[in-house]
Amino acid sequence: MMSSVINRVLALIFLWGVTTVVSAQTPEFIIEIREHLFYPSELKIPAGQKVKLIIYNRDATPEEFESYELNREKVIVGNSQGIVFIGPLKPGEYPFFGEFNPKTAQGKIIVE
Amino acid sequence: MTPTLRLLPCIIFTVTSTAAIADNPVHHNGVNRVYEPYVQPLEREWEWRSYYQTDDDPSESDILRQRIGYGTSINERVFAELYLNAMKLPGGSLRLESYELESRIQLTEQGEYAADWGLLIELERERSESVSEVAAAVLVSRQWGNWVGTLNVGVEYEFGSDVDNEFETFMSAQWRLRYRESLEPGLEFYADEYTRGIGPVLTGLIRGEGNRKWHWETGVILPLNKTTPDVTYRVLLEFEF
Numbered sequence: 001m002m003s004s005v006i007n008r009v010l011a012l013i014f015l016w017g018v019t020t021v022v023s024a025q026t027p028e029f030i031i032e033i034r035e036h037l038f039y040p041s042e043l044k045i046p047a048g049q050k051v052k053l054i055i056y057n058r059d060a061t062p063e064e065f066e067s068y069e070l071n072r073e074k075v076i077v078g079n080s081q082g083i084v085f086i087g088p089l090k091p092g093e094y095p096f097f098g099e100f101n102p103k104t105a106q107g108k109i110i111v112e
Numbered sequence: 113m114t115p116t117l118r119l120l121p122c123i124i125f126t127v128t129s130t131a132a133i134a135d136n137p138v139h140h141n142g143v144n145r146v147y148e149p150y151v152q153p154l155e156r157e158w159e160w161r162s163y164y165q166t167d168d169d170p171s172e173s174d175i176l177r178q179r180i181g182y183g184t185s186i187n188e189r190v191f192a193e194l195y196l197n198a199m200k201l202p203g204g205s206l207r208l209e210s211y212e213l214e215s216r217i218q219l220t221e222q223g224e225y226a227a228d229w230g231l232l233i234e235l236e237r238e239r240s241e242s243v244s245e246v247a248a249a250v251l252v253s254r255q256w257g258n259w260v261g262t263l264n265v266g267v268e269y270e271f272g273s274d275v276d277n278e279f280e281t282f283m284s285a286q287w288r289l290r291y292r293e294s295l296e297p298g299l300e301f302y303a304d305e306y307t308r309g310i311g312p313v314l315t316g317l318i319r320g321e322g323n324r325k326w327h328w329e330t331g332v333i334l335p336l337n338k339t340t341p342d343v344t345y346r347v348l349l350e351f352e353f
Contacts, residue, residue: 050223062154064323068293071255072222075152075188085223099323 026052026085031065033057033076033105036098041107047091053084064099070109073099087111139175139201141165142307143333143344146262146286146300149230149251151218153188157352159195165341172341176200181214191216197236212236216251227254232264242272249282255290262286280305286313293317300331308336309344325352 027046031053032039045051057063057076064075065084076082086094089111098105143163161179165172176199183193195212212234219229230251237244249266264284271277281304288298294316302309313331320326329348335341 064152068290071260071290073152074222075154077153083221083224085221087223 026050028052028054031055031107033059033063033098035059036061036063036101036104038096038098038105038107042110043107044110044112045087045089047111048088050085050087053086054081055084056081062100063105065096066099067094067096067109069094070096072096137306139172139199140306140339141175141177141341141344142282142304143302143309143346144284145329145346145348146284147216147230147232147249147251147264148253148262149216149218149220149228150222150253151185151189151191151216151230153185155183155185155191155352157183157193157350159183159193159348159350161346161348163344163346165344167341167343170202174202175341176206178206181212183214189218208239210236210238223255227252232266234268238272238274241274243270243275244272245270247282258290260286260288260290262288288313288315293319300333302333306337306339309333309340310336311344313346323353326350327352 027049029043029045029051031043033055036059043053053065055065055074055076057078057080060078062075062077064073065082066073070086070089072084072086074082074084086109089109091111094109094111096107096109141163145161159179159181161177163177165175167173178198178200179195181193181195183191185191193214193216195214196208197210197212198206199209200206214235215233217231217233219231222228232247232249232251234245234247236247245268247266247268249264251262251264253260253262262285266282268280268282269278270280283301283303285301286298288296290296296315298313298315300311300313311331311333313329315327315329318326318328327348327350329346331346333344333346
């Protein structure tokens with residue numbers, strides 16, 4: 001009885017997972033972190049479309065890409081890269097910052 | 113309505129329908145927290161949780177549970193945390209009840225798919241009785257505009273010489289408005305073999321110097337059946353550094 005119930009739950013979760021998988025055709029944009037600054041500090045992306053940000057941290061120290069407006073946070077250890085998916089977004093400006101160096105590492109995503 | 117939304121009530125019904133019409137085991141309360149499926153590398157935290165319940169049955173009222181834990185990420189996908197769990201019964205004093213090891217695993221990048229996926233693995237050992245529990249749960253979260261829905265569905269196996277070995281299922285869910293970083297109101301739902309509770313919660317984040325953060329949650333969970341305490345107050349405080 002209990003195992004059949006668990007199987008039902010797992011089957012439903014699997015179905016949910018299958019229905020949430022989306023296409024891999026996602027535009028990619030690159031951001032670099034150098035000397036605790038984001039390059040570019042302003043990045044334009046298309047509205048209404050999911051995009052993939054590849055963030056290279058060229059510094060030896062870690063940095064965190066953080067944005068409440070984008071609902072994203074991602075720690076990128078030194079000399080490595082991180083992936084952040086954002087969108088689909090409405091037109092507008094979405095600020096982000098580096099949590100480990102918030103006074104210098106700042107930028108914004110411009111959606112148009 | 114999306115397929116995800118259509119399936120959500122089915123999942124909730126499936127788990128809640130397993131709640132047996134049985135006597136509530138003594139001092140059982142399935143109110144916990146709702147876990148998000150995210151892990152950050154280099155993440156460390158201290159966590160404190162407190163649950164206080166009242167009930168019209170005096171033996172189930174004035175019960176306090178305290179939980180303190182230290183956690184650290186193992187890598188960019190896996191986070192592990194060790195807890196000490198204590199409980200105060202009516203008229204008694206707070207005493208250490210159990211040890212617990214918990215691991216959270218992030219399976220997908222946030223925003224990569226229509227929903228974000230993770231796993232939770234727990235191992236708990238009672239201190240003074242031969243009772244152990246191992247549990248595994250699927251963590252799912254999805255954002256709709258300014259709203260975030262998170263669902264935890266799991267299976268638990270309880271074993272030992274002082275307990276009947278058995279499987280149990282549990283579920284928790286949270287529906288939260290991203291109002292502002294420091295204050296996000298929401299609604300939580302909990303269900304297991306005996307518990308069915310729902311109630312409002314407030315959560316938020318307060319930033320400190322550098323990467324130091326305080327994450328807080330508080331809520332009041334009210335019963336949907338007779339085997340859930342009349343009121344459960346819950347508080348959580350996490351210090352990330």
